[in-house]
Amino acid sequence: MAREEDVDDHLMVLAGPASARLGVEVCEILRVAPAVYECRRFPDGEMQVEIQESIRGCDVFLLQSTGPPVEQHLMELLLLADACRRAGAGRLTAVIPYLGYARQDRRMGRRSLGARVVADVIGTARFDRLMLIDAHTPAIEGYFDIPVEHLTAVPLLARAAAPSLRDTSVVVAPDFGAVKLARAYARLLQVPMAFVHKTRLDGDAVEAHGVIGDVHARLPLIVDDMLSTGGTLAAAIGALRAAGAVEPMTVAVTHALLAGRAREILRTLPLTRFIAADTVAIEPPAVPYLEVTSVAPLIATAIRRDHRDESLADLRVPA
């Protein structure tokens, strides 16, 4: 993922408000100036965006995560997409490093199916393509009518986690949903894996029933697609402790939402490192043990290759 020297002037990167910092890094790597726009808010709370330079005929990559506050960031994405289309963008790709609502991917009882609703709404924005990073489920691709490039930050995060590995290390998925992701880490790092049997009781309450796999006297590297409230992680660590795992442990996640009491919970856990990608902007106050790994090189490489019609195969979530 080297720095780019020769990206042509038809490539445009527009970093939405939710991904402004990440956008600057991506543009530095690609050696392009971020597209200039203005985002206004009216007294009644409504927003309006205006692109402030010509993007006519350009290959536009609109970078915007839809992390909290999800509804605001989603609306910004839609307005920016509309402005790009009306301003004559030649091709428009949404780069959504974190896709909000992706966890609501199965209907239960009479509940709404948020992932489908969000996919439908994004579908109305007339994007040509979509890039996601470690979306909650690979099946999300099927929710969209447009082509989806499902990229993964696991190689970047695994590289960051590697110095913590010992002969006794084991990669641990804190629930069954993270097993595929854990397998990718385990393969890259050449260590065995285990997983925790968890059930979710509520938005911020989970229960761990036990560990499947050998973790006794082993040093866990706990991996997940996201950390929201920290409930899953705390429950997993409880189960690992009960099973005789070694402490302090390392955690790696792609999306650090840090909702609710996450910071407080993290402070109570026997961790030595909390490695997280910057798919969602991490704001103060300080997060215990945090080490941020940037996904800017991944996004820049994907944009550059997509712009040049080159393969993205090695950047995707493995099948």
Ligand code: R5P
């Ligand atoms: C669940 O299926 C996800 O992969 C995460 O484990 C979960 O959403 C994290 O949320 P929290 O930190 O609130 O438990």
